[in-house]
Amino acid sequence: MTSDVSGPAPASSRAGAAAPAIVATGLSKAFGKKVALDGVSLTVPRGSVFALLGPNGSGKTTLVQVLSTLRLPSAGSAEVLGHDLRTAPAEVRAGIGVTGQFSAVDSMLTGLENLLLMAKLYHLARDEGEARARSLLKRFDLSEAWSRPPSTYSGGMRRRLDIAMTLMGDPALIFLDEPTTGLDPRSRQTMWQIVREFVAEGVTVFLTTQYLQEADELADQIALLDHGRVVAHGTPAELKQHAPGAHITLRFATSAGLHAAARSVPGSTPDADAFTLRCPMAADGGAVKRVLDRVPDGLPIEDITVHTPDLDDVFFALSGTTPQTRTEDTARTGDHR
Numbered sequence: 001m002t003s004d005v006s007g008p009a010p011a012s013s014r015a016g017a018a019a020p021a022i023v024a025t026g027l028s029k030a031f032g033k034k035v036a037l038d039g040v041s042l043t044v045p046r047g048s049v050f051a052l053l054g055p056n057g058s059g060k061t062t063l064v065q066v067l068s069t070l071r072l073p074s075a076g077s078a079e080v081l082g083h084d085l086r087t088a089p090a091e092v093r094a095g096i097g098v099t100g101q102f103s104a105v106d107s108m109l110t111g112l113e114n115l116l117l118m119a120k121l122y123h124l125a126r127d128e129g130e131a132r133a134r135s136l137l138k139r140f141d142l143s144e145a146w147s148r149p150p151s152t153y154s155g156g157m158r159r160r161l162d163i164a165m166t167l168m169g170d171p172a173l174i175f176l177d178e179p180t181t182g183l184d185p186r187s188r189q190t191m192w193q194i195v196r197e198f199v200a201e202g203v204t205v206f207l208t209t210q211y212l213q214e215a216d217e218l219a220d221q222i223a224l225l226d227h228g229r230v231v232a233h234g235t236p237a238e239l240k241q242h243a244p245g246a247h248i249t250l251r252f253a254t255s256a257g258l259h260a261a262a263r264s265v266p267g268s269t270p271d272a273d274a275f276t277l278r279c280p281m282a283a284d285g286g287a288v289k290r291v292l293d294r295v296p297d298g299l300p301i302e303d304i305t306v307h308t309p310d311l312d313d314v315f316f317a318l319s320g321t322t323p324q325t326r327t328e329d330t331a332r333t334g335d336h337r
């Protein structure tokens with residue numbers, strides 16, 4: 001199956017950048033008999049945030065690895081920053097930064113030394129490397145910690161140093177594989193702010209996440225990945241609009257009132273014990289009024305609760321599970337690149 005994901009070009013984009021940041025067509029990847037990616041097609045406009053959302057084992061990391069030239073696809077093709085993955089991997093690598101789930105930080109060096117090591121790898125002149133390192137330390141709120149080894153850092157500080165190291169190469173496109181997994185809510189907020197800042201400067205971000213809220217907060221476009229396939233895509237608002245699960249719950253004072261209303265509101269489900277009536281509704285602005293208009297005049301309603309769908313509903317509707325609740329055996333059985 002091929003799933004197509006595309007979106008409008010965002011307002012912000014890097015000067016002179018014509019091609020989308022990523023155009024993937026029918027990408028598949030199998031490890032022996034295990035199909036990790038199954039015909040993924042997607043387009044990521046420059047200067048935008050694209051979130052790949054999926055449960056454990058759905059293929060997120062594999063897709064990042066393929067798009068960042070760390071693994072060859074079994075089938076399909078992709079252009080990253082206008083360069084073909086198979087024929088021009090060096091050009092792709094020159095324009096991207098990758099921050100994986102496993103840290104690239106060296107615990108024996110200080111924060112500053114880690115950044116200067118990256119400066120060397122990127123062949124930056126000494127002054128330029130030092131200036132960029134100091135500016136990133138400041139921006140990532142690590143100025144106080146520059147002279148300490150990362151073994152003394154918190155999880156959030158290490159993750160920030162890791163991303164700062166990726167940014168030393170001034171990439172146009174950065175892959176963040178589950179950037180906030182395991183971080184506390186405050187560190188997660190800090191990370192989101194950092195992502196927003198470099199996107200505002202024109203960097204394109206492709207991130208994977210298991211957190212619906214993260215995708216909702218950051219992404220211009222979201223693709224839901226399940227068993228290696230894109231099962232839904234769109235803006236957060238588009239996805240929510242198509243989610244079933246929007247409903248309004250009315251509570252009545254009497255059983256007679258409840259049953260009278262149940263007869264009047266099509267598709268509603270009464271709960272005789274709680275005296276409540278669950279009424280399905282469309283996810284648009286006038287939906288609540290339309291439900292209330294159906295309730296016969298003079299029936300006193302004690303309480304109204306509106307449940308608007310969120311990305312959990314979307315994911316649940318499409319895959320019967322949510323990213324946080326699914327566990328799958330993700331044991332690596334060897335590298336079949």
Ligand SMILES: Nc1ncnc2c1ncn2[C@@H]1O[C@H](COP(=O)(O)OP(=O)(O)OP(=O)(O)O)[C@@H](O)[C@H]1O
Binds near residue numbers: 031
């Ligand atoms: N090197 C490998 N050899 C064999 N199977 C692999 C390998 N790498 C990944 N897989 C399998 O491919 C599937 C997709 O794995 P992948 O790591 O891409 O998922 P993921 O969505 O990133 O999961 P997680 O959220 O746990 O990181 C899984 O079933 C996984 O076990």
